[in-house]
Amino acid sequence: MAQYDVVIIGGGPGGYNAAIRAGQLGLKVAIVEGRGKLGGTCLNVGCMPSKALLHASELYAAATGPEFAKLGIEVKPKLNLPQMMAQKAESVEALTKGVEFLMKKNKVDYVKGWGRIAGAGKVVVKAEDGSETTLETKNIVIATGSEPTPLPGVTVDNKRIIDSTGALSLPEVPKHLVVVGAGVIGLELGSVWKRLGAEVTVVEYLDRILPGTDTEVANAFQKILVKQGFKFQLGAKVSGATASAKGVKLSFEPVAGGDAQTIEADYVLVAIGRRPYTQGLGLETVGVTRDKRGMIANNHFKTGVDGVWVIGDVTSGPMLAHKAEDEGVACIEMIAGKAGHVNYGIIPGVVYTSPEVATVGQTEDELKAAGVAYKVGKFPFLANSRAKINHETDGFVKILADAKTDRILGAHMVGPNVGDMIAEYCVAMEFGGASEDVARTCHPHPTRSEALRQAAMGVEGWTMQA
């Protein structure tokens, strides 16, 4: 029986980045993963495959829609869905192999099988063939992630009623896809199938899309989606679904009261959120408890039980791969006696649709509620030369800064490529930067990043190009 410094249960972005950091710091570390592949939800059935389909479908839409013709490229595109899925699988496979290589490079033991805690300092791993191995360790890091939240009355069968995993590998393009839940996952996957030719209707319980996102940005984004052909049923509570071999009848009623409606779809995607995953983890053997929603609370990644730590989706905070990654690094640094730290105020969020939505820091709604005096700078992509050349003029950038100190409090944007560009604001905010700091930083011309600078100028009223 090997004696480890750290055993990490879960091979997702939180777990594998924790493992790499542990290896770098000279800790003896093992990572336990039962999926058969490293990378977790993100790499296997989440961020990465969805991005593969988003990219492919975006090009397909450009080719089939008016865009190529406008650019003077005349083609007759034909969808080869199996090939599109195959290239997705190929990319994912390469990425998981890459993570496996990183484990070797950093001397991390990759233990295949489902891990469960069996008392203090013990992790039992059950391999595919049923054999069990016990790992002894000083520290256990729980990084088991999350799974789709089920919707009562709408049972996912992954034939006609699907979850995010199913929506990444549909065998055909639906005629009508109904998405339940207007969050990030629903809108991204809805976009994929919309571009490949499906009619898409989004049914959402709340009266807005992207709850938690800056309202002005969310509203503007919704208008852009409607322009693209999305249909929305907001403030609608789904009451049940009947699936047949050919399709689904989904019924819903207005939350505010009123008559129930039924719509027919050939596929229904349930994307109402995710919940912590702790099944069979043996938490009771060490006395780690969960709250009502199944979440394990943490205080600087400590569960409250000595030697048991927790990071990522399974604990509090936004369920985002990069948040889990940061927590993994900080948690391991603390185990190694260093000063690990995560700045929860500056965790960006991105919706990888076209155009993208990207936000970091506080929203205007939050600042108003907190009574903070702030200034706003805004700039539309319509006035950005590069965006105009590329016919990607939908969206805008909004910067929120403290009225007195000019410190950047939030950056919210919808537009082309904003998911990449927002990193500029993450850095500025991490360093306590002011809008003027960004406004006085040279940006390359002609790029879409200029819109981010012009918006910063707008905070103090000297936007130059609009």
Added chain:
Amino acid sequence: MADINTPALGESVTEATVARWTKKVGEAVKKDEILVELETDKVSLEVASPADGVLSAIGAAEGATVVPGTVLGVVTEGATASAAPAAAAPKAAEAPKPAPARAAAPAPAPVAAAPAAAPVSPAPARIAAETGLDLSKVAGTGKDGRVTKGDALAALEARASAPAPAAAPAAPRALHEREERVKMTRLRQTIARRLKEAQNTAAMLTTFNEVDMSAVMALRAQYKDIFEKRHGVKLGFMSFFTKAVVAALKAIPDVNAEIDGTDIVYKNHYDIGVAVGTDKGLVVPVVRDADTLNLAEIEKAIGVLGKKARDGQLSIEDMQGGTFTITNGGIYGSLMSTPILNAPQSGILGMHAIKERAMVVNGKIEIRPMMYLALSYDHRVVDGAGAVTFLVKVKEALEDPQRLLLDL
């Protein structure tokens, strides 16, 4: 490598100045050996080496301002003095040159102590260029102590709102011959600021009385040997004054109160500050719960605090929370004075020199050892009648110490 960190500085103290390094870079140090002295608003602190080894870098030079957690320097564990400069980082290697420590001290910059060394962000740079603000003197709140735009704006605002004091340092007057310019220590600056604050805040005035010390002196003369033998401490006057003051405070609670906004806070504990002169300045350690102590215990407490004060060993806790202060200008020969309140307290008793003077006692002129007493008080809390009564109570208790015994 072990970092030498700035320790917690105590309640309401946010920063300290590096007063003195006892070691140079490259010198061998032992664990727990004092390496650097810090001065705060209230006390001097000593920081010891975290490990055996060699002082391999100084991050905060003498005169630098540091906050808790700031890395003051680095000790390379296990290294030996001669080998260290070669083995340690190149920054350390240049340090052991003869005596450049003071001038060239900021050179090794492995730590975040000096904001000036950090690159300046565009917005603060613009503000500095336009206003002449010296960013190296602005405390940065950004990552690793960087000066943010908000910090620069706040510094500008502070400069604007304090025009008079700002004007003086802005253009220091030329030194004439036979003059010397010395930077005020942090303790001296704090004393200056707090005294002025007390004057600006309180409605302060002083009432006087005099006390015939015959009885106390006689009592002391009679019992001082046996007292010292029994308690191991000399019987001085301070314990009598402390007892007399506590009795008077109980009679006139206003003097033991303080103003907090629009409220008056009455304190049912009697923590008496005793002003002690040291070579660095005046400090006021506190004798706790003086009402529960007997004369010997009071003398012992004052003895311990006084020694700590003279050795610069007082902790912040030793000086916090006094409810009334006694200051004795008499030990320097003062005949009469008007002490300044120790804010937020509402009263301070001034003791003075004992002089033999001709007094009329029962119609005859007698020579008596007399002391003038002064009570400065905050007229916002304490009425004139209360203040005068307080001082009379102190006088009576001292002239007739039996009153203390009988709780009169």
